[in-house]
Amino acid sequence: MDGAPTILMERAETGPCCGCEELTCPIRQVVGAAGLSGSPNAVSRVSARAGEKLDVADFAPDTVFRVVNGMLMQEHVSNDGRRHIAAFKTNGDLSWPLPQQEPGDIREYYEAVQPTELCIISVDPITESTPDAAGLVKALYGAARDEVSRTQSRMFLLARSSAAERLAGFLLDLADRTGRATKRGVELKLSMRRERIADHLGMQPETISRIMSSFKKAAIIRLPRPSLVIIPDLKALSNVAVGAI
CATH class of the missing domain: 2.60.120.10 (Jelly Rolls)
Structure with a gap:
């Protein structure tokens, strides 16, 4: 596994769960x-x-x-x-x-x-x-x-969707879990490389880039920079994900 290092263990200053405010856990x-x-x-x-x-x-x-x-x-x-x-x-x-x-x-x-x-x-x-x-x-x-x-x-x-539908569904899922609502739309940070997204969705990195460009051209998303996606209208992206467009 490429000599992958393990994560360093660092205990929190407080005892386990004592004082923890992660109440959804x-x-x-x-x-x-x-x-x-x-x-x-x-x-x-x-x-x-x-x-x-x-x-x-x-x-x-x-x-x-x-x-x-x-x-x-x-x-x-x-x-x-x-x-x-x-x-x-x-x-x-x-x-x-x-x-x-x-x-x-x-x-x-x-x-x-x-x-x-x-x-x-x-x-x-x-x-x-x-x-x-x-x-x-x-x-x-x-x-x-x-x-x-x-x-x-x-x-x-992965099994039943086109490449565009897969990518749209992926962006919607990530936006639901990590997106931030702004005046411009839902902002989504893509910290992972395109190659990783492609691996996850069973596609080539070039396909990811091509579809992202087509989404941008159709105003379904905005791309201020490669690691930041703005979704101005979740419904439009959802229509792509379900094959309505």
Whole structure:
């Protein structure tokens, strides 16, 4: 894997979950304001610079990753070196490592697309120590169900859509998760390289550039610079995504 370095572990100054204001985190919701007094080593807050990578195989099967802020690129690599960008994880997203049962299994890596903070969570000790184990399992099940639903939507998009529809759907999804409403429209930062987007969508980088140019010419998007997309009318881009244009 190109000698990919792992993300450096940096614990937060406060104890795990204690004083944390990430109230949308399902684990934070269950453990409450007291934090993880019964399992203080179950959560580590870590940070990564853009380009740093994390080998998921280094972690136990009960591990859950949660992006606090920033963006992680989820990459799958087969035994023969072929790779695919499976997803881009953004603020609040949870992820579970692929099971590693055989040496030839697909390996999974996360790469920070931009400066990123995430929590690495060991679920088993939390389940054993929390008085609301059932609530924790329910919360994680709900998060996993939502992730499966998003994955199924991505699979349908890749299998049944044209190149323009795929790119439009990708931009809409990212705008929904990370976009910022402005007077000019929804601003979307594309921190990842065109090659990464192309890999994720099963296209060539040249195709991405060509379609982006066509979207710009049709006034569906604006491109003040390559890393910034402005969507003046989400409906117009949505019409492209569903094949109405």
